Amino acid sequence: MNLILVDPGELRPDGTVVFRGDRRCRHLNQVLGSRPGDTVRLGQVNGPLGTGRLLAISPEEAVLAATWQPDPPALPPVDLILALPRPIMLQRILAQAAAQGVGRIYLINANRVEKSFFQATLLREEAFVEHLRHGLEQAVDTRLPEVTVHPRFRPFVEDVLPGLTPVYAHLLLAHPGAAEWLPAAAPPPLSGRVLLALGPEGGWVDFEVDKFREQKLRPFSMGTRILRLETAVVALLAQLDLLRQWR
Numbered sequence: 001m002n003l004i005l006v007d008p009g010e011l012r013p014d015g016t017v018v019f020r021g022d023r024r025c026r027h028l029n030q031v032l033g034s035r036p037g038d039t040v041r042l043g044q045v046n047g048p049l050g051t052g053r054l055l056a057i058s059p060e061e062a063v064l065a066a067t068w069q070p071d072p073p074a075l076p077p078v079d080l081i082l083a084l085p086r087p088i089m090l091q092r093i094l095a096q097a098a099a100q101g102v103g104r105i106y107l108i109n110a111n112r113v114e115k116s117f118f119q120a121t122l123l124r125e126e127a128f129v130e131h132l133r134h135g136l137e138q139a140v141d142t143r144l145p146e147v148t149v150h151p152r153f154r155p156f157v158e159d160v161l162p163g164l165t166p167v168y169a170h171l172l173l174a175h176p177g178a179a180e181w182l183p184a185a186a187p188p189p190l191s192g193r194v195l196l197a198l199g200p201e202g203g204w205v206d207f208e209v210d211k212f213r214e215q216k217l218r219p220f221s222m223g224t225r226i227l228r229l230e231t232a233v234v235a236l237l238a239q240l241d242l243l244r245q246w247r
Contacts, residue, residue: 049068077193084132086114087120093217103193182240197212
């Protein structure tokens, strides 16, 4: 935990924050071995970064005086469309995506998605937020990705997607066997917002590729090897970041 996240509702009028018996309190005690007077990094969820000076600490409670920077971190310039994977894989993807930096995640259906995945407790109880927070804590960021769930493919592509695409400079569809590789589909130096769509383990079917093409998404390949979705997400976010920094 490189950053301790604080919900805005936890801020007291006197500028202090109190953690009682939760994982943040345990982290301060058991991992950092913190003592009164120590300073740790804090972040308000969807707000600014800051620091917290420990006023008092015990195994049950930690009290910190918080100081905040004036502005929150910038919104990450990449959004994801993901064909919904099985829950255990989704947990890992969400944490990694939040750590690498994404603004929004659209979880959608596809021909090769198991329909039972949409009934997972992870989605119904919004338990996925915990995994997003873990990613932010790792990366020292406060911008919690917005996650929406779309259990029907065609209504998402035909009704939702057209309203999203105008804000993006690059619309990309990861698809094994596509003629172009990523640097050709998104030439460096990359600028502007990116919408990146990744399919299920078996890939998109032809109908789905055609529907994405109708919405101006550009298919590209990562090469000759076919990767698991959780690996492809990490690899592609890293490649997009590299293309953005290209000089």
